[in-house]
Amino acid sequence: xxxxxQLYNLTESEMLDLWKQVMRLETPxxxxxxxxxxxxxxxxxLTTHIKQWYAHLLNTAPVHLLPIENVAAQVQLDxxxxxxxATVPEQCVRPVEWKLAEWxxxxxxxLDPSSHEAMLQLNEWTRGGACNPAIIDYxxxxxxxxxxxASPQLERARCVVRPSDxxxxxxxxxxxxxxxxxxxxxxxxx
Numbered sequence: 001x002x003x004x005x006q007l008y009n010l011t012e013s014e015m016l017d018l019w020k021q022v023m024r025l026e027t028p029x030x031x032x033x034x035x036x037x038x039x040x041x042x043x044x045x046l047t048t049h050i051k052q053w054y055a056h057l058l059n060t061a062p063v064h065l066l067p068i069e070n071v072a073a074q075v076q077l078d079x080x081x082x083x084x085x086a087t088v089p090e091q092c093v094r095p096v097e098w099k100l101a102e103w104x105x106x107x108x109x110x111l112d113p114s115s116h117e118a119m120l121q122l123n124e125w126t127r128g129g130a131c132n133p134a135i136i137d138y139x140x141x142x143x144x145x146x147x148x149x150a151s152p153q154l155e156r157a158r159c160v161v162r163p164s165d166x167x168x169x170x171x172x173x174x175x176x177x178x179x180x181x182x183x184x185x186x187x188x189x190x
Contacts, residue, residue: 007067007169012047015168019046022178053181054168058093058160065171068096072157082124084144084152092159095137100144101153103133107144110137121145 010018020026025042058066069091076087084100099106111118111134118136120126121143128134128145136143144152163169 007065007171009163010168012050012166012168015050016043016046018175019050019178022175023182049182049185050168052185053178054170056181057170057174057177058162061170061174061177063096063160065174066160067163067169068158069161070156070158071161072154075154075157077152077154079147079150079152082146082148083127084147084154086142086144086154086157088140088142088159091161091164093162094160095135095142095157096160097156097158098135098142098144098154099156100133100147101155102130102147102149103155104131105133106156107133107135110135110142112136113138 008018017026023046025046071089071092074089078085078087086098088095095110097106097108098110111121113136117134121128121134121136124146130148134145136145
């Protein structure tokens with residue numbers, strides 16, 4: 001993984017403790033026992049909020065604040081009529097930078113399948129090539145336009161990834177988004 005020395009790397013328990021601290025839900029007294037059995041399970045509720053917040057961050061936050069990995073070795077490639085169909089590994093949330101070895105430059109802007117630019121890629125005369133490559137992002141598959149090689153080599157496939165160990169990896173700057181995230185959630189009806 002790239003930029004991990006700048007990122008928090010927290011387990012679910014550590015993330016829950018940090019969330020409580022940021023939201024000022026931490027109880028300062030530890031020398032007594034309190035039992036309550038008719039309230040909500042605060043830890044379960046906050047854990048759900050944490051998972052929603054983290055999934056949102058992985059999809060929307062600036063990439064330099066998130067875990068990025070080159071998954072080129074894990075991508076399965078299939079070539080049809082000069083188009084490379086790449087099957088993306090499960091841990092990938094969104095692409096950052098991709099490049100075939102024969103391309104002159106990387107692709108960092110990925111096309112929505114319904115966009116006009118993506119429609120142009122369906123015609124062999126208007127699709128990208130080695131000098132002006134294009135990639136259509138279908139989520140679990142990417143269409144890389146285009147190649148002249150029968151067996152293309154994926155040189156780079158950098159993606160924002162969901163850590164496989166279930167940890168939470170993110171830059172400390174993103175902690176400031178927790179209070180606004182909590183306020184944006186709808187009020188539960190009890």
